[in-house]
Amino acid sequence: MQEKKELLICSTPYLKSATVYSDTDVTLKACILYFHGGGLLYGQRDDLPPLHIERMTKAGYVIVSYDYPLAPAAKLDMILDDVCSSIAHYVEHPGLYCEGELPFYLWGRSAGAYLCLLAAAQGDLPTAPKGILSYYGYGFLCDNW
Template sequence: MKLSPKNYPYNVYHSLTLNATFYKSFSTPKEQTIIYLHGGGLLYGQRDDLPEVYIRSFLEAGYHFLTLDYPLAPEAPLNDIYQEIKKGIHWFIKEYHSTLGISSNSFSLFGRSAGAYLALLLTKDAELPTPEKLISFYGYYSLEEKSFQEPNSFYKKYPIMPEKIIQKLIGKVPIATGPMETRYALYLYARQTGKWLDFLQVAEKNLPKFSLTKSDLEALPPTFIAQSKTDQDVPYQIGQMLQLSIPDSYFFTVNNLEHDFDRQPAVPEAKEAYRQLLSWLS
């Protein structure tokens, strides 16, 4: 069956319309929606980056699927990114029946990389309903992680672009779609130089506001964690800490693969990750 998603504007951030894309399950519905947040270091990426084969697997299992835009850094500071995503969740809670035509606003949050980080932050927010479950693919829970504040040895192997070229890649108005072809250079530079938090516009004194404590992690709902032991972006120890701290958690690991190991759906380990995820969800 051909997928037929529908797009809905959920808010306007300055001049930027933020959209949601909704896929209605064509199977026996479980009356639950998976809300997906994309990755890209908060600097690049777009809401439709998840391969269709994965979306189809959720729909076939009876889950509706919703993807959300968010404004990207550095055109938008992290605080604004977070607030806009929060508005997207509120939009879903309010519009699930009248706009989306479904009978329940029960949801689980699914994020990859930076999207998983946002999902973890949102889950501890007292102004939002707690998700039924949480799915973190190679995510992180704290900006106080030392390796995020210093040059990354993996990325330092590549030539460092001149800062004046990097500055030309930064727009004058907010954006929510950042193609890898142009925006990845921002992330590369940020990790090479240790300036990633500068791009997010988070002062050191505010890092705790955008991080989860051990007690925050202990209060999280059931969580599926997936990560490669050779992740070059997010230290594997972060995934281990999530597993150790979240009372009801499942940790799927792979060996000798890159950070976003599920980028190519044909990779056997990627197929197995989603097979186990769907089994865990049910």
């Protein structure tokens, strides 16, 4: 059975929310930490199409969808710090999100993909993700152009 729960995260400089999607009828494989798109200017954590949620949770993945501060009120360094703090929160408190410790992947669409790539490239996450799902992100960080 598909389950959806809302979390309030208080360990950052301000309150923020996350939505956790899972299926209680399947064995869990991993957790996917999702960051929405919107050009860093708009967007919200509940923008995932129901088909994505259904297919991924039925396949054994927990999806955690996070808020992050938006421009122009927040500059890129603040937005990126917040994304990294969300990832660290999952690593440090996995029991708040799901049963047991699961490996995690980062997933973003557009600006969210860009933020996932930047967060992983910094190399200072408490644990490296197993991979990154970049849906139409802003580019590849390893290009030497």
